[in-house]
Amino acid sequence: MDQFFSRKEKSSESHPNLPDQDNIPSHIAIIMDGNGRWAKSRGLPRSAGHREGLKTITEVVEKSGEIGVDYLTLYAFSTENWKRPKTEVEFLMKLPERFLHKELPRLKKNNVQVKTIGDPSVLPQHTRRAVEKAVQETAGNTGLILNFALNYGGRQELVEVVRDFGEEIRNGTLQPDDITEEMLSGRLLTKDIPDPDLLIRTSGEIRLSNFMLWQLAYSEFWFTDVLWPDFTGSDLVEAVQRYQQRKRRYGGV
Numbered sequence: 001m002d003q004f005f006s007r008k009e010k011s012s013e014s015h016p017n018l019p020d021q022d023n024i025p026s027h028i029a030i031i032m033d034g035n036g037r038w039a040k041s042r043g044l045p046r047s048a049g050h051r052e053g054l055k056t057i058t059e060v061v062e063k064s065g066e067i068g069v070d071y072l073t074l075y076a077f078s079t080e081n082w083k084r085p086k087t088e089v090e091f092l093m094k095l096p097e098r099f100l101h102k103e104l105p106r107l108k109k110n111n112v113q114v115k116t117i118g119d120p121s122v123l124p125q126h127t128r129r130a131v132e133k134a135v136q137e138t139a140g141n142t143g144l145i146l147n148f149a150l151n152y153g154g155r156q157e158l159v160e161v162v163r164d165f166g167e168e169i170r171n172g173t174l175q176p177d178d179i180t181e182e183m184l185s186g187r188l189l190t191k192d193i194p195d196p197d198l199l200i201r202t203s204g205e206i207r208l209s210n211f212m213l214w215q216l217a218y219s220e221f222w223f224t225d226v227l228w229p230d231f232t233g234s235d236l237v238e239a240v241q242r243y244q245q246r247k248r249r250y251g252g253v
């Protein structure tokens with residue numbers, strides 16, 4: 001990742017395999033899946049798959065910047081992932097530090113802005129600290145927004161909004177009939193970022209697993225059998241090529 005990229009200063013040069021430079025998805029969301037199976041197939045512990053998955057993140061961030069994506073949201077840890085064995089959860093909680101220790105200097109240099117969605121309150125101190133540091137130190141960057149969904153759950157996110165509305169209705173400051181889609185969108189954790197244009201899930205699983213349930217209403221989906229540690233920049237380009245062949249109608253004709 002050795003080039004500077006910014007939303008406002010996008011390269012006018014089109015990517016060789018993406019001739020339709022006017023139709024690059026602004027926001028790509030990825031469910032990174034298959035680390036465990038990647039490791040198992042090699043007779044390695046699951047942690048080895050997660051470690052390898054970090055390298056894929058680096059490659060995908062680089063490629064996203066190169067092709068001119070504005071927002072990249074990665075599902076790093078779901079509210080359901082706490083059900084995994086304690087040792088695996090502990091390992092997963094070390095990944096943000098591991099990744100950022102190595103990559104933060106480069107992310108900073110490359111004008112990437114790190115953001116997160118999810119409930120940080122129950123994350124271990126060391127995980128929170130590493131992520132907060134990255135968010136703070138990249139807050140002024142204007143390039144690719146790298147958004148980690150960490151202890152994120154789509155249903156929980158919606159429940160929070162419903163609670164807020166309920167509270168305001170009880171206070172008399174809101175009438176139920178006044179609630180609009182825009183108001184609801186504006187209270188989600190993603191209020192500052194547009195809905196994903198393209199959702200990618202690796203490893204052959206074809207489900208959403210509680211990821212951005214509201215925001216993905218009109219996104220294009222692309223599923224691949226490739227396991228996350230094997231996913232490459234070329235796979236990302238292929239997903240974008242497929243996206244460019246789709247005709248988005250948003251319920252129209």
Ligand code: FPP
Pocket residue numbers: 032033034035036037038050053054057075076077081092095096099100148150203
């Ligand atoms: C899915 O594979 C992967 C995960 C649950 C974790 C992915 C997280 C990372 C790679 C680290 C990201 C964190 C940051 C902030 C850098 P799986 O374990 O579900 O694989 P399986 O379905 O084959 O078992």
